[in-house]
Amino acid sequence: KAGVTQTPRYLIKTRGQQVTLSCSPISGHRSVSWYQQTPGQGLQFLFEYFSETQRNKGNFPGRFSGRQFSNSRSEMNVSTLELGDSALYLCASSPEGTGAGELFFGEGSRLTVL
């Protein structure tokens, strides 16, 4: 069974640009969550999608958005990039959703903002 796949793995952007990250969950998993990982703040929850609906959202500005498609694949978008958005963005999938069970993480997309 294939794991969680995130693309791209690495990318470099400049301030003010926008970026879209993609996540393909494990087959059969309906929940996709996104986390931001930085050395200073650690792992912080961005949002969770379940059956194409955003079910929970963390404390991030509106520049961070996401969506989920009917095949459970998910994308997250960050607009008007700031230097502080440089981070590892991790996607995780689960059959039911966060909080109640195991999350299966991808290897992440490492974003550098110059």
Place this chain on the structure above:
Amino acid sequence: AQSVTQPDIHITVSEGASLELRCNYSYGATPYLFWYVQSPGQGLQLLLKYFSGDTLVQGIKGFEAEFKRSQSSFNLRKPSVHWSDAAEYFCAVGAGQAGTALIFGKGTTLSVSS
């Protein structure tokens, strides 16, 4: 508010020695507790989880953890550390409800000396 504290930022253990990583949580009810491990450049992998029942839980790779309600702790242990255990370890708490996010500690980096 829910929170997770991992008091040790970095621990070095000799190969073959025992290991204990500390985790304290703050949560109003009985939480769902997790330990994840992250190797360099990788996503997170679940080591073990506690939902209810026996307070000593066994996980993968020879790890175990003990839930102590009176101390609000969920420490991770391993009797004999291998060089391949060098990684970053994260404790996390969830509300046990689908759609709620995991709250992660800041992590403990484990180095293994020969």
